[in-house]
Amino acid sequence: MNMFRFLGDMTHLFSVLVLLLKIHTIKSCAGISLKTQELYAIVFATRYLDLFTDYISLYNTVMKLVYLGSSLSIVWYMRRHKLVRRSYDKDQDTFRHHFLILPCLILALLINEKFTFMEVMWAFSLYLEAVAILPQLVLLQRTRNIDNLTGQYVFLLGAYRSFYILNWIYRYFTEVHYVHWITWISGLVQTLLYGDFFYYYFHSWKNNEKLQLPA
Amino acid sequence: EGRDLNHDEL
Numbered sequence A: 001m002n003m004f005r006f007l008g009d010m011t012h013l014f015s016v017l018v019l020l021l022k023i024h025t026i027k028s029c030a031g032i033s034l035k036t037q038e039l040y041a042i043v044f045a046t047r048y049l050d051l052f053t054d055y056i057s058l059y060n061t062v063m064k065l066v067y068l069g070s071s072l073s074i075v076w077y078m079r080r081h082k083l084v085r086r087s088y089d090k091d092q093d094t095f096r097h098h099f100l101i102l103p104c105l106i107l108a109l110l111i112n113e114k115f116t117f118m119e120v121m122w123a124f125s126l127y128l129e130a131v132a133i134l135p136q137l138v139l140l141q142r143t144r145n146i147d148n149l150t151g152q153y154v155f156l157l158g159a160y161r162s163f164y165i166l167n168w169i170y171r172y173f174t175e176v177h178y179v180h181w182i183t184w185i186s187g188l189v190q191t192l193l194y195g196d197f198f199y200y201y202f203h204s205w206k207n208n209e210k211l212q213l214p215a
Numbered sequence B: 001e002g003r004d005l006n007h008d009e010l
Helices: A003-026 A034-051 A058-080 A082-086 A098-110 A117-131 A134-143 A148-174 A181-206
Strands: none
Touching: A003 A058, A003 A148, A034 A058, A034 A098, A034 A117, A034 A134, A058 A082, A098 A117, A117 A181, A134 A148, A134 A181, A148 A181
């Protein structure tokens, strides 16, 4: 495993854990989109079906379980915990996230590396992950401010995306037969969505303003 | 139905 891949996994891990620990500690999820969190839980659940069929390494298995457990915990906190639930910006978090799922499923049925249940689910999870941040971006745009919680969260997710792209470039040049077009293209789309966010984040930070995304 | 494609990334 190369350093880019490891750093990508770690920033991804921290993004989820930091969010979970903060929600647990401050008993608030203000500014966090439940829609995005539910989509991530679906992404992990559909991608890691191979937990039951394939063993890659202890590292892979443990990381998969931690990602699954922490993302499901976040959803549980936001939906069920009586204090956290109260801080959820329900009226602002209006993105119709269910409408993202069907197109991703259709796309996965059409474009996959192999037409098997596991591979279609794998492709579905990649397509869904690419767009899962959209409800969060819409919520940021609505509330027009970014606090430390959401700022760090999206920053860590962005770092994760960047490291994974470096990992793919590194592996392409150092390994034979390492070609994953579906992963690369959906990963690139996802990173571009973050890039859009970063542009406005840094712009507002430079001007010392509250974050304001274009309507 | 095992996975014969090598998806070793997370």
